Amino acid sequence: MGQLRELVERRRREACPSDRLRCPSWEEEPGIMETEGSMTVFVCEDSLDGIFTGVYDAWASRLGHRNVRLEVEEEKTLELFCRYTPVKTDMEKAKKVLGTIRERLGEECTEYICQAAACADGRKADAIYRMVVLGLSLEQGSQVTSCLTYGPVATVMELSQKTWHEAHKLMGFVRFSKLSNGILYAKVEPKHQVLSFLAPYFADRLRHESWIIHDVGRGLLAVHGGDVGWVLMEDQDLNPERLGQVAEKEEQIEELWKCFHESIAVEARINPKLQRQLLAMRFRPYMLEFTGERGRERM
Amino acid sequence: MQQVSVAEDLPLVEKLKILSDAAKYDVACTSSGTERSNVGKGMGNCTQAGICHSFSADGRCISLLKILFTNECIFDCKYCLNRVSNDVPRASFTPQEICELVLEFYKRNYVEGLFLSSGILYTPNYTMELIYQTLYKLRYEYHFWGYIHVKAIPGAASELVEKTGYLADRMSVNLELPTAEGLKALAPNKSRGKILKPMRLVQSRMEENKKELVLYRHAPRFVPAGQSTQMIIGATPETDYQVISVAESLYKKFALKRVFYSAFVRINEDEQLPVLPGGPPLLREHRLYQADWLLRYYGFQAKELLSEKKPNFNVLLDPKCDWALGHLEQFPVEINRADYYTILRVPGIGPKSAQRIVRARRMGTVDFEDLKRMGVVLKRALYFITCSGRMMYPVKLEEDYITRNLLSLKEKLPFPVDGDTTYRQLSLFDDCHIPYEDSGGSTEEEVLGIVKGLEAAGNGAAQRAG
Structure with missing residues (x-):
């Protein structure tokens, strides 16, 4: 248990705590020198910091909002007559953008934008950029969340909802198993990057426990070391395989759960189609009640 | 006092099997309605919306560890599996066993909390007291602050019901x-x-x-x-x-x-x-x-x-469509002007999309394309609404015509209806004045x-x- 605590504490010390820096140049009106010309595409890293750096760079480029576009790195065919500019993720710039969004567009909007940025959808970067631009042009920035008739805002809302849905589902579907050293360990494979939303939830719920949620697809870990809080890290930094074996008593408890899961169903109402609608197959490989021989029969 | 055979030495798995099987006909398994963050000591919180942790083979949500304290019962309700005249294996938990089960399950995120009901053992008061003790142990010895839904046993003394209520999140008495x-x-x-x-x-x-x-x-x-x-x-x-x-x-x-x-x-x-x-x-x-x-x-x-x-x-139309078809004089509704409750009555629009509409139209004019993105089910709503005075398609506001169209959309029902002959033999397109079942x-x-x-x-x- 102690090892996680140390790890989390160390990580936290390393991270820079000042996240409320404001950049005066960001506050200034951007140059409206909209020159006719080709489109410049800012290609940013697929992360919250990457997208926010892209927003900063696109704005600071003063090419005019009409002539820039944001994209996240993904494999796709390049377009003709476009200039592609790779964005180098810069924590300072990202923090400034986050600070401005918080201050000018409000907490609610910040939440939507962060959720949309976690969604696995290529439209997100540009939609976030346009929403921020619109928000900063309004007298009351927080009203931007009401502008649902503006395409990009509708897109951000749609994407944020997708992320939130999956996060909410996983709050229920995550299954921890106890390792012999007392750590609770769970694997998930979500479509969107939901660890940042799951971690604070479980940090409150299992406040005094040490736990790890492993996003297998992205190679990310959310690590909670008891009362000290949680951090997000890449799984190369901490090999979960080396953490230890599953505890001995575990099998008994898993057996109890499987048995409960089976006996709670009403035979006269068996309805696998409905079950599939509500609990998609993609979640099941990591849920013990659906794995193993008996579990597969239930699918 | 009447002798009851409580098989004390039954293994926990068997008890769980018997007592969850006996509890499964209880419907409520929601964990919603209260928001509470971790109180500091111990484990657990609650979320307003509730959380489903799994779905059983019948497609019902599993949110709580739904069990009976005991399936011994002195009552003889005709519909109930646990009635005294039934010859079924009987078992009882101890408060300790329930606490351990809840904690181990909760820690691994199998459940959101406990749903505790019970057959009537000896007397209603005796049973209620056992339930109270279990909850007390769970809250104050194990410091468990997840969701607890508990049954108030009909006929139990009011003091007992009252002090149990201070430990539970939700109480229910079955009508x-x-x-x-x-x-x-x-x-x-x-x-x-x-x-x-x-x-x-x-x-x-x-x-x-x-x-x-x-x-x-x-x-x-x-x-x-x-x-x-x-x-x-x-x-x-x-x-x-x-x-x-x-x-x-x-x-x-x-x-x-x-x-x-x-x-x-x-x-x-x-x-x-x-x-x-x-x-x-x-x-x-x-x-x-x-x-x-x-x-x-x-x-x-x-x-x-x-x-x-x-x-x-x-049987063929949901109650809201059915109501709207009977009140066509109140339609079409202008999306950009009608008040929230009027919009809410349009088939295909729910509270969420109605709220979004009301919010969005403050900042601009709402069109059909926007409605679609807000989550309105246009294929159902289009007969009943206008946006800026225009309907989506030129449709007639006529009961038979709309009924026919609404019926041709397959309603998403949570269970298969193929084998159900009462549905199939009706020819949907010839007669849409469907007779109601007269009982x-x-x-x-x-x-x-x-x-x-x-x-x-x-x-x-x-x-x-x-």
Whole structure:
């Protein structure tokens, strides 16, 4: 248990705590020198910091909002007559953008934008950029969340909802198993990057426990070391395989759960189609009640 | 005292099997209605919306560890698996065992908390006391602050019910059957008065608690997620109108949070129980839930949806479409101008999309494309709305025409209907004036009588409780 605590504490010390820096140049009106010309595409890293750096760079480029576009790195065919500019993720710039969004567009909007940025959808970067631009042009920035008739805002809302849905589902579907050293360990494979939303939830719920949620697809870990809080890290930094074996008593408890899961169903109402609608197959490989021989029969 | 054979040495797995199997006909498995973050010591929190942790093979949500404390029971309710006259294996948990199960399950995120019900062991008071002890242990010895739903045992002393309520998030007393006559026939040991008494008690205690909380912010909270109840549908001959009228008065007069409906499953061979050839009446249950939502979130009243002349829901259309077709004079609704409650009555628009519409139109004009993105089901809504004075397509506002079109959209039902002959043989396109099932029906007076009886019994119970 102690090892996680140390790890989390160390990580936290390393991270820079000042996240409320404001950049005066960001506050200034951007140059409206909209020159006719080709489109410049800012290609940013697929992360919250990457997208926010892209927003900063696109704005600071003063090419005019009409002539820039944001994209996240993904494999796709390049377009003709476009200039592609790779964005180098810069924590300072990202923090400034986050600070401005918080201050000018409000907490609610910040939440939507962060959720949309976690969604696995290529439209997100540009939609976030346009929403921020619109928000900063309004007298009351927080009203931007009401502008649902503006395409990009509708897109951000749609994407944020997708992320939130999956996060909410996983709050229920995550299954921890106890390792012999007392750590609770769970694997998930979500479509969107939901660890940042799951971690604070479980940090409150299992406040005094040490736990790890492993996003297998992205190679990310959310690590909670008891009362000290949680951090997000890449799984190369901490090999979960080396953490230890599953505890001995575990099998008994898993057996109890499987048995409960089976006996709670009403035979006269068996309805696998409905079950599939509500609990998609993609979640099941990591849920013990659906794995193993008996579990597969239930699918 | 009567001797009961409690097999103490049964392994935990066997007990869990017996006592979860015995609890499965209870419908409520929600963990919603209260928000609480971790209190610091111990484990657990609650979220307002509730969380589903798994889904069983019948497609129902598993949110709580739903078990009986014991399936020993001195009562003989005809519909119940655990009735005294049934020869089934009996078992009982100890409070310790329940606490350990809940904690181990909760830690691994299998469940959101505990749903504890029980058969009546020896006496109602004895059983309620056992439940209280279990909850006390869970809250104050194990410091568990996840969700707890507990049954108030009809006939138990009010002090016991009250002190249990301070430990639980939600309490429920099952109404079992919609009418007092039905209850008399099928549950000889229960009476309407006995069921409504604890219900009224919980209600009045909750109201007092609200005042206490205004004065003292940290006063202990009494049943913060409110109380619920459930009715068995299809075991007795009530009409849908009777059922939703009862539900409505429970919401209004008893301030219930939820009423659950449970399609009757014939578990016991008993001549007093009906034989339903099509299996449990799932479609009827579904329609009742739809109507229940209309009562709670859409501002509808029971008498708007059904009447003595039309005592049952349309099997082919959901209650909201059905209502809209009967009130075409109120449509079309202008999306950019109509108030929230008017928009909410349009088929295909729910509370969420209605809120989005009201919000969005402050900043700009809403068009059909926007509606689609806001989550409005346009294929159903398009007959009833205009955006800036225009309809989506040139459609006629005519009952037969719209009915035909709405019927051709396949309604998404939560269960397969292929094998159901009552549906199939109707030719949808020739005749859309579908006759309602006539089950002999009840008159307006009868329904009012039931509701009045309910109130009177409730008031009586309140006086006795007070």
